[in-house]
Amino acid sequence: MVNEEIIQQLNIIFRQVFDNNDISVDETTTAADLEDWDSLNHLQLVVAIEKHYHIRFTAAQAQNWSNVGDIVAAIIQKQAVS
Amino acid sequence: MNIPDFNHLKRNLKKVVTGMPTLRMAILADMASQFITQAIKGYAIEYGVNFVVFEADYNQIDRQILDPNSELYEFAPDYVLILRGTERLTKQFYKADAKTTFADAQLGYTENLHQTILSSISHCRVITNTFIELNDAVFGNYAAKVPSSLPFQLKKLNLGLMELAQINKNLFLVDIDALVTHHGYRYTFDSKIYVAADMVFSIDFLPVLAKNICDVILSIHGKFKKCIILDLDNTTWGGIIGDDGMEGIQIGDLGTGKIFSELQLWIKQLKQRGIIVAVCSKNTEEIALEPFKNHPEMVLRLEDIAVFMANWENKADNIRAIQSVLNINMDAIVFIDDNPFERELVKKEIPGITVPDMPEDPAEYLLFLKKLNLFETASYTEGDAQRTQQYQEEAKRTIKMQKFANEDEFLASLNMKSVVASFNSFTIPRVSQLSQRSNQFNLRTVRYTEEELNAMVNSDSYFTYSFTLTDTFGDNGLISFAVLKKINDDILFIENWAMSCRVLKRGMEQFIINCIVADALQNGFSKIQGEYIPTAKNMMVKELYQSLHFISNENFWELDITTPYTGKKFYIKRV
Numbered sequence: 001m002v003n004e005e006i007i008q009q010l011n012i013i014f015r016q017v018f019d020n021n022d023i024s025v026d027e028t029t030t031a032a033d034l035e036d037w038d039s040l041n042h043l044q045l046v047v048a049i050e051k052h053y054h055i056r057f058t059a060a061q062a063q064n065w066s067n068v069g070d071i072v073a074a075i076i077q078k079q080a081v082s
Numbered sequence: 083m084n085i086p087d088f089n090h091l092k093r094n095l096k097k098v099v100t101g102m103p104t105l106r107m108a109i110l111a112d113m114a115s116q117f118i119t120q121a122i123k124g125y126a127i128e129y130g131v132n133f134v135v136f137e138a139d140y141n142q143i144d145r146q147i148l149d150p151n152s153e154l155y156e157f158a159p160d161y162v163l164i165l166r167g168t169e170r171l172t173k174q175f176y177k178a179d180a181k182t183t184f185a186d187a188q189l190g191y192t193e194n195l196h197q198t199i200l201s202s203i204s205h206c207r208v209i210t211n212t213f214i215e216l217n218d219a220v221f222g223n224y225a226a227k228v229p230s231s232l233p234f235q236l237k238k239l240n241l242g243l244m245e246l247a248q249i250n251k252n253l254f255l256v257d258i259d260a261l262v263t264h265h266g267y268r269y270t271f272d273s274k275i276y277v278a279a280d281m282v283f284s285i286d287f288l289p290v291l292a293k294n295i296c297d298v299i300l301s302i303h304g305k306f307k308k309c310i311i312l313d314l315d316n317t318t319w320g321g322i323i324g325d326d327g328m329e330g331i332q333i334g335d336l337g338t339g340k341i342f343s344e345l346q347l348w349i350k351q352l353k354q355r356g357i358i359v360a361v362c363s364k365n366t367e368e369i370a371l372e373p374f375k376n377h378p379e380m381v382l383r384l385e386d387i388a389v390f391m392a393n394w395e396n397k398a399d400n401i402r403a404i405q406s407v408l409n410i411n412m413d414a415i416v417f418i419d420d421n422p423f424e425r426e427l428v429k430k431e432i433p434g435i436t437v438p439d440m441p442e443d444p445a446e447y448l449l450f451l452k453k454l455n456l457f458e459t460a461s462y463t464e465g466d467a468q469r470t471q472q473y474q475e476e477a478k479r480t481i482k483m484q485k486f487a488n489e490d491e492f493l494a495s496l497n498m499k500s501v502v503a504s505f506n507s508f509t510i511p512r513v514s515q516l517s518q519r520s521n522q523f524n525l526r527t528v529r530y531t532e533e534e535l536n537a538m539v540n541s542d543s544y545f546t547y548s549f550t551l552t553d554t555f556g557d558n559g560l561i562s563f564a565v566l567k568k569i570n571d572d573i574l575f576i577e578n579w580a581m582s583c584r585v586l587k588r589g590m591e592q593f594i595i596n597c598i599v600a601d602a603l604q605n606g607f608s609k610i611q612g613e614y615i616p617t618a619k620n621m622m623v624k625e626l627y628q629s630l631h632f633i634s635n636e637n638f639w640e641l642d643i644t645t646p647y648t649g650k651k652f653y654i655k656r657v
Contacts, residue, residue: 044285
């Protein structure tokens with residue numbers, strides 16, 4: 001349930017960052033699935049997620065996500081800490 | 083008006099830019115510059131300008147500038163932005179052996195880059211940045227006493243860059259150090275994206291940086307603010323003059339008066355720099371005037387206000403009235419009002435005008451306005467300071483005119499004199515400024531740098547004119563110039579002619595043409611040729627040559643001066 005809520009929020013963030021309302025992500029979505037998800041836009045995504053959840057990822061964390069599920073896990077972990 | 087976020091700027095890139103004026107710009111950076119480029123292009127579109135950008139590959143400043151066959155020179159930009167990161171510079175400093183001369187070496191390097199660009203593209207403007215004066219905590223605060231410390235060398239370098247920009251008219255700075263001081267390095271720098279992509283600016287800071295770069299470029303291009311219009315109650319002072327009375331409004335020591343005193347001090351500085359200050363307030367005029375005349379703690383006085391509009395009419399109408407007295411474009415005006423309703427009304431009714439969305443708390447006003455960098459300029463001369471007085475004189479003239487039976491009688495009474503001279507070292511800075519500033523009375527909108535004007539003085543193929551105008555009300559200063567190019571022994575071509583709109587309807591146009599005709603005849607020419615190149619703003623001179631009896635010949639206007647020339651009567655004496 002928590003995951004679903006986060007994915008919903010992430011979907012909104014993805015749509016805003018990529019300026020594309022057709023985007024629909026789930027835990028298995030990877031950068032390869034979304035045309036605009038390159039290394040540059042990835043950074044914008046990281047910053048947008050940080051802002052939304054009032055958290056800060058470490059430099060290493062933000063580089064090691066392989067799919068949306070990893071992002072969800074990182075958010076949950078950060079929220080647990082704070 | 084506020085600063086939009088980076089996503090907004092990115093979305094701007096999808097907008098249709100056809101019809102927007104285009105500027106060619108090259109971006110050379112020693113850091114990852116993709117986001118910066120997007121932000122700059124997006125901000126330019128926000129301003130209604132299309133930047134065609136050549137973005138060099140990562141860290142190619144030297145190669146692009148020093149190789150004469152590089153893509154940079156092939157692209158031939160009007161503006162080159164050289165962006166250098168303090169982070170890379172710091173590493174360079176740590177590796178350097180000669181630390182006490184590091185700043186000097188960097189200044190030499192910057193000047194060399196600048197000169198190399200100019201030697202290939204002589205009209206090019208080069209913009210580079212100051213460095214962030216962050217103490218690297220190697221010597222701590224003791225660094226002040228150590229010439230070989232990074233903090234000392236950074237300060238020296240920044241000061242040296244300012245001096246370099248003062249000497250080199252085509253070199254401009256975007257003061258990143260000042261921006262970072264304002265926002266804080268913790269805000270402008272995001273270590274995560276620095277590590278991941280070698281970007282030295284946070285995503286939130288990109289729009290601020292892009293705005294400042296656009297401000298510098300567009301003000302060079304002639305787009306900048308000339309006037310600030312102030313609301314009074316709860317904007318210029320605290321409280322409501324009509325209710326609280328002169329003793330009750332907050333200014334100076336009373337209540338939150340400090341806020342408004344400091345705001346007024348700042349506006350007075352703007353006025354002294356040449357920004358016109360006007361008032362637009364919903365008030366009874368006598369009541370609104372009283373603090374300006376009699377309140378001991380008011381900083382702004384009546385002599386600081388070029389046009390004073392206090393009545394109960396719609397503010398948009400009043401702003402239009404102010405604009406017509408000042409004769410400037412709406413996009414050169416900033417309107418400050420604490421009331422969101424009035425702001426929305428003015429924004430809606432007057433496209434082009436800048437209306438900052440003031441913070442709710444007046445204590446934030448001044449910092450907020452400074453952050454917006456509304457009054458960027460690309461030139462400053464001593465004469466700028468007298469502008470308010472000139473507009474006040476203009477308002478007096480407008481009133482006096484109503485008392486004369488006809489225009490001729492009025493003009494004759496003004497006792498107008500004009501000093502007519504070729505360009506010289508005194509007039510060239512003002513002529514260059516006029517060529518950059520005037521958009522309305524500007525026949526071909528050719529913008530001249532001081533260097534270009536200097537070159538004309540020493541050339542046989544140019545005849546140059548500057549005109550001043552004085553009258554019984556005062557001195558308008560240098561208000562017009564004309565550049566004439568010798569096409570052959572018979573024909574003189576008006577390469578450009580611009581005039582300040584302050585002196586319209588005074589017979590100046592006729593006077594200038596008569597001067598030109600008289601001199602041309604003496605030098606054996608038989609024909610004066612002119613051209614009108616339309617822009618979005620110079621409609622007012624579309625019919626000018628026709629009204630001066632020039633004859634249309636395809637795209638040009640021609641005046642045969644072998645037959646005696648008679649135009650309209652004028653009342654200006656040549657001195």
